[in-house]
Amino acid sequence: MQIAILLYDRFTALDAVGPYEVLSNLPQAQVIFAAERDGPVRADTGSLALTADARIADLPSPDIVLVPGGPGQAAMMSDGPVHRWLRNADVTSTWTTSVCTGSLILAAAGLLAGRRATTYWQAIDQLAALGAIAVRERVVTDGKYVTGAGVSAGIDMALTLAARIAGPQTAQAIQLGIEYDPQPPYDAGSPDKAPERIVAALRAGSRFK
Amino acid sequence: MQIAILLYDRFTALDAVGPYEVLSNLPQAQVIFAAERDGPVRADTGSLALTADARIADLPSPDIVLVPGGPGQAAMMSDGPVHRWLRNADVTSTWTTSVCTGSLILAAAGLLAGRRATTYWQAIDQLAALGAIAVRERVVTDGKYVTGAGVSAGIDMALTLAARIAGPQTAQAIQLGIEYDPQPPYDAGSPDKAPERIVAALRAGSRFK
Numbered sequence: 001m002q003i004a005i006l007l008y009d010r011f012t013a014l015d016a017v018g019p020y021e022v023l024s025n026l027p028q029a030q031v032i033f034a035a036e037r038d039g040p041v042r043a044d045t046g047s048l049a050l051t052a053d054a055r056i057a058d059l060p061s062p063d064i065v066l067v068p069g070g071p072g073q074a075a076m077m078s079d080g081p082v083h084r085w086l087r088n089a090d091v092t093s094t095w096t097t098s099v100c101t102g103s104l105i106l107a108a109a110g111l112l113a114g115r116r117a118t119t120y121w122q123a124i125d126q127l128a129a130l131g132a133i134a135v136r137e138r139v140v141t142d143g144k145y146v147t148g149a150g151v152s153a154g155i156d157m158a159l160t161l162a163a164r165i166a167g168p169q170t171a172q173a174i175q176l177g178i179e180y181d182p183q184p185p186y187d188a189g190s191p192d193k194a195p196e197r198i199v200a201a202l203r204a205g206s207r208f209k
Numbered sequence: 210m211q212i213a214i215l216l217y218d219r220f221t222a223l224d225a226v227g228p229y230e231v232l233s234n235l236p237q238a239q240v241i242f243a244a245e246r247d248g249p250v251r252a253d254t255g256s257l258a259l260t261a262d263a264r265i266a267d268l269p270s271p272d273i274v275l276v277p278g279g280p281g282q283a284a285m286m287s288d289g290p291v292h293r294w295l296r297n298a299d300v301t302s303t304w305t306t307s308v309c310t311g312s313l314i315l316a317a318a319g320l321l322a323g324r325r326a327t328t329y330w331q332a333i334d335q336l337a338a339l340g341a342i343a344v345r346e347r348v349v350t351d352g353k354y355v356t357g358a359g360v361s362a363g364i365d366m367a368l369t370l371a372a373r374i375a376g377p378q379t380a381q382a383i384q385l386g387i388e389y390d391p392q393p394p395y396d397a398g399s400p401d402k403a404p405e406r407i408v409a410a411l412r413a414g415s416r417f418k
Contacts, residue, residue: 014230014387017257021223021360024254031256040249040260045233047240048226051249051258100388121388138392150388151230152364160394172397173407178223179309179330179359181398182391183347185369188381189390198382 001165003031004062004089006102007041007052008082010072014151015099016050019066022158025174026166034059036081044071056085061092064161068154069100069120076105083109095161097146099154106147107132116142120150121191122203152189155180210374212240213271213298215311216250216261217291219281223360224308225259228275231367234383235375243268245290253280265294270301273370277363278309278329285314292318304370306355308363315356316341325351329359330400331412361398364389 003023005016016033024031035041035052042049065086076082086109090096098106103119106112107130117132118124118140128134133142139157140147141164148157159180163171188194212232214225225242233240244250244261251258274295285291295318299305307315312328315321316339326341327333327349337343348366349356350373357366368389372380397403 012230013226017222017226020254020257021221024256031254033257045229045240047233047262048229048242049260049262051260053256053258138390139394149390152387152389152391155361156392156394163394168395169404169407172395172403173410175393175395175397176400176403176407176411178361179398180361180391180393181347181358181402182361182389182393183365184384184389184391185348185365185372186377186381186384188384189388191385193390194381194385195378198378198385202382202385 001026001028001030001064002059002062003029003064003066004034004056004059005031005066006056006068006082007033007035007050008072008076009042010044010070011041011068012070012100012151013043013048013050015068015070015102015154016066018152018154019099019158021178022155022162022174023064025177026162026170032059056082060088062089063093064095064097065089065093067098067102067105069098069102069104069151073101073104077108086111093144095144095146097157097161099148099157100150103127103132103147104130112145115145116140117145117147118149119147210235210237210239210273211268211271212238212273212275213243213265213268214240214275215265215277215291216242216244216259217281217285218251219253219279220250220277221279221309221360222252222257222259224277224279224311224363225275227361227363228308228367230387231364231371231383232273234386235371235379241268241271265291269297271298272302273304273306274298274302276307276311276314278307278311278313278360282310282313286317295320302353304353304355306366306370308357308366309359312336312341312356313339321354324354325349326354326356327358328356
């Protein structure tokens, strides 16, 4: 089972590495990080580089396509090699997936028209404007399209997907393997829960993680 | 504020990238991935490589030291350049931290003797044998030593640390920025919660993530 995770300049690392940590534990999983060019790809902070081991051109038909988000998403919205690859790969993929603003790229490539999908909380309107039925849920499944909310939601998205692929017991074994028993010190991970002035501050900064 | 994240062959990627995603958002944070040699370092799966941008020898006094875990931890238990670097860096660090079996490396280097600390659920006895007061909690703080449980616990550890460094409002803003509102599809992330036969299967495999 070939799992292609797209990388591009200024992606958000946890968007990609959260799902990778889950999906790479699936039986027969072969995860491949891929980009237009192979070699190191810098994340949004500038202080992390992840290696693309393959060029997307060399992975025409992965079983799972995963598109992370990040500030670099903005430069991935025009038609070009990445969109063409996504559309071609989607023809034969079993699952086409995204985390955070990665769904904006899928939508811009034409793959989410009329489909229920989600994205980073600050990007919901933009996702709707691109033709998706944008909903604010942690993980959204519409047929073979599975989208996750912002950044850390990729872990929940991937566990949901793991259960669909290999069953709940395997998903639970993976969850225990990564000791995913979250206990955040605050309950501020959603704009519905965080203090209003913190939500406002992030909105003012328009930080699209 | 210089934050050095140690890399070594066969580390677990999420151990390092979870905290990175949190701590790199702290004001004036400069995160640097560092290893004995600079260049790409392969994670435990073989399918992910993260770039070490610095050699540990060139980072003698980071403000924060962070040691991830992973199967490669077993090769980091003997005295050598990594232990010497950890001991030297610890003399001047503000915080010395770990995720998962990273605490075994800290303990082997002599830094957790008589201190309360935690680790991956399967490694608790080993941590105790190395002289720490090993406790099964998600995040353990003892003075400047902050240790997290397995893999995904690094996110909770780093948010706890972020609050200590920059206050609860900044920690909450970071949490909202990464939309960390966890909703795992199962409640199986701890051996106390997962089905018994799944716990037994993982114990039989002795998989130290």
